[in-house]
Amino acid sequence: xxxxxxxxxxxxxxxxxxxxxxxxxxxxxxxxxxxxxxxxxxxxxxxxxxxxxxxxxxxxxxxxxxxxxxxxxxxxxxxxxxxxxxxxxxxxxxxxxxxxxxxxxxxxxxxxxxxxxxxxxxxxxxxxxxxxxxxxxxxxxxxxxxxxxxxxxxxxxxxxxxxxxxxxxxxxxxxxxxxxxxxxxxxxxxxxxxxxxxxxxxxxxxxxxxxxxxxxxxxxxxxxxxxxxxxxxxxxxxxxxxxxxxxxxxxxxxxxxxxxxxxxxxxxxxxxxxxxxxxxxxxxxxxxxxxxxxxxxxxxxxxxxxxxxxxxxxxxxxxxxxxxxxxxxxxxxxxxxxxxxxxxxxxxxxxxxxxxxxxxxxxxxxxxxxxxxxxxxxxxxxxxxxxxxxxxxxxxxxxxxxxxxxxxxxxxxxxxxxxxxxxxxxxxxxxxxxxxxxxxxxxxxxxxxxxxxxxxx
Amino acid sequence: xxxxxxxxxxxxxxxxxxxxxxxxxxxxxxxxxxxxxxxxxxxxxxxxxxxxxxxxxxxxxxxxxxxxxxxxxxxxxxxxxxxxxxxxxxxxxxxxxxxxxxxxxxxxxxxxxxxxxxxxxxxxxxxxxxxxxxxxxxxxxxxxxxxxxxxxxxxxxxxxxxxxxxxxxxxxxxxxxxxxxxxxxxxxxxxxxxxxxxxxxxxxxxxxxxxxxxxxxxxxxxxxx
Numbered sequence: 001x002x003x004x005x006x007x008x009x010x011x012x013x014x015x016x017x018x019x020x021x022x023x024x025x026x027x028x029x030x031x032x033x034x035x036x037x038x039x040x041x042x043x044x045x046x047x048x049x050x051x052x053x054x055x056x057x058x059x060x061x062x063x064x065x066x067x068x069x070x071x072x073x074x075x076x077x078x079x080x081x082x083x084x085x086x087x088x089x090x091x092x093x094x095x096x097x098x099x100x101x102x103x104x105x106x107x108x109x110x111x112x113x114x115x116x117x118x119x120x121x122x123x124x125x126x127x128x129x130x131x132x133x134x135x136x137x138x139x140x141x142x143x144x145x146x147x148x149x150x151x152x153x154x155x156x157x158x159x160x161x162x163x164x165x166x167x168x169x170x171x172x173x174x175x176x177x178x179x180x181x182x183x184x185x186x187x188x189x190x191x192x193x194x195x196x197x198x199x200x201x202x203x204x205x206x207x208x209x210x211x212x213x214x215x216x217x218x219x220x221x222x223x224x225x226x227x228x229x230x231x232x233x234x235x236x237x238x239x240x241x242x243x244x245x246x247x248x249x250x251x252x253x254x255x256x257x258x259x260x261x262x263x264x265x266x267x268x269x270x271x272x273x274x275x276x277x278x279x280x281x282x283x284x285x286x287x288x289x290x291x292x293x294x295x296x297x298x299x300x301x302x303x304x305x306x307x308x309x310x311x312x313x314x315x316x317x318x319x320x321x322x323x324x325x326x327x328x329x330x331x332x333x334x335x336x337x338x339x340x341x342x343x344x345x346x347x348x349x350x351x352x353x354x355x356x357x358x359x360x361x362x363x364x365x366x367x368x369x370x371x372x373x374x375x376x377x378x379x380x381x382x383x384x385x386x387x388x389x390x391x392x393x394x395x396x397x398x399x400x401x402x403x404x405x406x407x408x409x410x411x412x413x414x415x416x417x418x419x420x421x422x423x424x425x426x427x428x429x430x431x432x433x434x435x436x437x438x439x440x441x442x443x444x445x446x447x448x449x450x451x452x453x454x455x456x457x
Numbered sequence: 458x459x460x461x462x463x464x465x466x467x468x469x470x471x472x473x474x475x476x477x478x479x480x481x482x483x484x485x486x487x488x489x490x491x492x493x494x495x496x497x498x499x500x501x502x503x504x505x506x507x508x509x510x511x512x513x514x515x516x517x518x519x520x521x522x523x524x525x526x527x528x529x530x531x532x533x534x535x536x537x538x539x540x541x542x543x544x545x546x547x548x549x550x551x552x553x554x555x556x557x558x559x560x561x562x563x564x565x566x567x568x569x570x571x572x573x574x575x576x577x578x579x580x581x582x583x584x585x586x587x588x589x590x591x592x593x594x595x596x597x598x599x600x601x602x603x604x605x606x607x608x609x610x611x612x613x614x615x616x617x618x619x620x621x622x623x624x625x626x627x628x629x630x631x632x633x634x635x636x637x638x639x640x641x642x643x644x645x646x647x648x649x650x651x652x653x654x655x656x657x658x659x660x661x662x663x664x665x666x667x668x669x670x671x672x673x674x675x676x677x678x679x680x681x682x
Contacts, residue, residue: 239537240466243559247472250562253673254476267673270561274630277559278642284540297541312611313643316650341541341640348643 006162010155017151018144022115025140030107033121033133037105040068041123041131052131053079065136067091067120073128083118083136091132094122115141173203180210194221232287235280242280246273282413285342289420296339296424303334303375307368310344314351322360329368334375336447338425343443346421346429349414350379350441358383358438374427374446382438386431394431395419418443458482458503458573463493463519464535465511469558473506476562482569490514497523502530504572506565509536509547517550524551531572535560544640563626563674570625585623585680587667590659599659606658611636615651616659619668619678628675652676 044052049070056068069091070079082091092110106122120134176198183197196217197210252258252266288294311327318325354364358381367378386394395415415429418441422429427445434440460477464470465488474484485502487493490511497505497519505523509516520532531553536543544555554568586592591600597613598605608616614636618627632648633639652668660666665682 236537239558240469243537244466244468244472246559247469247476247562250674251472251476253671254562264672270673273559274642277557281540281557281641288540295542297545309637313637313639313645313647316647317645320646320650339541340638344639345641345643348641348645352644 003163006159010159013155014148014151017147021144021147022140025137025144026117026119029119029135029137029140030121033119033135034105036066037121037123037131037133040133041125044070044131045125049079053081056081065138067132067134069130069132069134071130071132083134085112085118085136086134091134092118092120094120173206176200176203176206176210180206180213228287228291232284235284238280239277242273242277246270249273279413282417286413286416286420289417289424294342294420294424296342298337299340300335301338301340301343303336303338303368303370303377304329305333306338306340306344307347307366307377310347310351311366313348314355317355318364321355321358323355323358324363326363326365327367328365330370332370334368334370336375336445338445339421342421343425346418346443347377347379349418350377350443353414354379354381354383354439354441357381362438372447374444376442376444378440378442380434380438380440382436385433385437385439395429415441458569459501460484460569461487461493461496461502461505461530463487463490463497463505463511463516464508465489466508469535472562473565476566477569480566490516490519494519494522497528497530498526500528500530503576504569505530505532506569507532507534507552509534509538509543517547520547520551531576533565533568533572535565541640561628561630561674564628564631567622567625567627567631570622574621586620587680587682601659602661608658609654611651612655612658616655619676620680623678623680626671626675626677632676648676 040052040055043055052068052070065083067083067086068079068081069077071077089112092108094106094108096106104123108120108122110118110120112118115137117137118134119137120132122130122132124130179198183195186195196214199207199210199214249266249269252262253270258266285294307329308327311325315325351364351366358364362382364382365378365380367380369376369378415431419429422443422445425445427443429441429443431439431441460482462470462473462477462484464473464486467488470486470488474486477484485496487496490513493507493511494514507516507519511519514522516534516536520534523530523532532551534544534547534552534555535558536547536555537558544557547555553572556565556568589602592598593600593605594613594617597608597610599608599616600606615632618632618635629648630640630642633643636651637647649670652670656666656668660668667679667682669677669679671677
């Protein structure tokens with residue numbers, strides 16, 4: 001775009017310069033002829049033809065591509081100093097005759113092609129004789145050619161000066177700025193906390209900015225790591241006190257002399273302890289997934305069986321809620337190496353969500369799809385689907401979709417765990433609204449990863 | 458049974474000794490890894506209950522040394538480290554079972570019983586089949602009051618587990634692990650609904666149930682009701 005404009009401007013400059021110079025030299029040429037005709041005319045009238053010839057020859061005009069001719073009243077030339085080209089072409093003929101005594105100058109332009117022009121001025125004296133003065137523009141053409149050469153060099157310099165900064169700007173300023181923006185985007189998406197901005201930027205201000213930005217990132221990372229380590233530690237440490245509490249509450253449950261009301265309260269307390277320990281376990285799993293340290297316990301698993309067994313786990317729940325619950329598996333079995341417990345837990349989280357969010361009379365479908373390159377497990381429902389920016393929120397820890405109400409169970413760890421498990425299997429997890437309504441969540445695992453031999457990565 | 462408990466948390470020691478002694482077992486307690494290893498190497502234990510994080514010597518190291526010294530008493534790990542890998546590591550080093558804190562005392566008891574029976578140190582499974590029942594394990598059929606009732610595979614596994622643990626309280630997580638092979642809480646009522654189906658199929662209509670659900674604890678099978 002920029003280059004196009006530059007080229008167009010250069011071509012225009014070239015054309016205008018050429019036209020202006022040609023025009024200018026034309027005018028100058030005519031002025032020279034006019035001057036000479038007057039000067040030579042005065043000498044001719046006062047001193048005669050001989051003096052004119054002497055003056056013309058002394059000026060060396062013949063070599064300068066100028067010609068002179070004097071013609072008497074009968075039309076016979078008595079002085080003839082032709083331009084070097086005339087021996088071939090001869091003096092051209094004027095189309096008309098000037099009347100005697102006319103002081104004006106009569107012009108003739110004779111183009112020889114290739115821009116070469118011979119201009120002849122003619123004037124008539126009182127006695128009926130005529131003086132012709134011819135001029136060849138080859139000197140002008142040489143001058144124009146020289147100007148063109150200079151102009152070409154100037155244009156080259158101009159282009160370099162115009163494009164150079166653009167290239168420099170793009171490579172040393174724009175690229176770092178773009179990488180800054182990309183880096184900031186990555187950080188915003190939370191993909192990586194270890195990414196840093198490039199500091200090899202030519203512009204000092206930008207470099208300082210990148211360095212300061214990186215420093216603050218270092219601090220954020222350190223803080224996050226400390227926080228996460230503290231979280232892990234906390235989660236571990238909570239298990240022992242929970243175990244102590246559970247032991248004591250259970251001694252109430254086992255005691256024969258408590259009232260049903262106390263028994264019910266103790267049972268509720270145990271339920272909460274079970275829930276708390278599940279949350280702790282999920283947090284630790286997701287953390288392991290986040291930091292890439294989730295070590296899979298790979299075993300040979302038939303996905304058909306896994307999906308069918310998981311379907312059976314939930315068929316009672318679905319039936320109780322009045323949902324149509326369907327299973328679809330391919331005829332071909334897909335046996336691969338997976339972490340059975342984790343994969344099934346991820347699947348359970350998806351099914352649990354689908355069943356919780358789909359109103360009675362709705363439909364939940366569990367689907368196993370096998371292609372040449374990967375296996376996808378879909379959980380589709382006819383529930384309310386995802387709203388607005390739910391698509392991003394729901395995958396984050398402790399974030400729940402906007403349709404979740406206080407009464408919907410869960411604290412928003414389920415999908416984070418699904419994603420962590422899928423990622424640990426070199427796969428991915430996602431969710432989207434279906435055209436016919438409801439949501440479609442899936443876990444996709446590529447084949448090569450399900451078959452590789454390492455049980456820990 | 459003669460149990461060795463190696464655990465450093467005083468409160469858990471108090472609770473576990475009390476509960477296990479209540480069910481008639483002898484419990485010896487060691488609260489650090491070094492003393493625990495010495496006690497384990499002395500031998501003579503029916504089951505060793507072993508915490509993983511211990512002062513001085515870790516539970517994983519103790520089981521490694523024990524197995525190297527040909528002490529073959531079953532080991533049940535109790536651990537606050539509950540991820541799959543720790544479990545797999547514990548079992549591969551020579552542990553026999555693994556329970557993550559916090560656990561239900563009923564579940565610990567059921568697992569100890571299962572380990573003890575495998576060793577023959579606990580009384581053999583009562584396997585008392587209720588009066589009038591006949592079991593055909595090949596066809597997965599129970600003949601009740603003269604009528605053959607076909608059971609689904611999971612129903613059959615559940616029933617077998619219940620028969621092995623007659624009168625014991627089995628927690629949801631124990632049943633999920635043993636019958637469904639899952640070691641996390643799937644948040645479904647699959648255990649309850651399967652037990653409901655067993656009740657419908659096997660209990661006498663209008664009569665007392667063999668399958669008792671105890672709120673907050675779990676489920677117990679009673680051969681005689």
